[in-house]
Amino acid sequence: MVEQQLVEVEVFGHRSVLRSEKREEEVRQIAAYVDRQLQRVAERAKTAVLLRVALMAALTIADELHTATGHLDMPHSV
DSSP states (O other): OOOOEEEEEEETTEEEEEEESSOHHHHHHHHHHHHHHHHHHHHHOSOOOHHHHHHHHHHHHHHHHHHHHSOOOOOOOO
């Protein structure tokens, strides 16, 4: 069994501790990517409602995944 570790990240001004089997640097890179997407969406959005910004960013990320891979399989947990 792969050992899980705790990694503290900050996304969109919110600190979270994530449990992951991935290397700490990978988790931080993923969190930074999501943070950048949220920041971009928030800059363009006409709303400051966090849930709406998060949903729009998630859809953008899913679209990027689909464009890059041609499918949207359920990923393994972070």
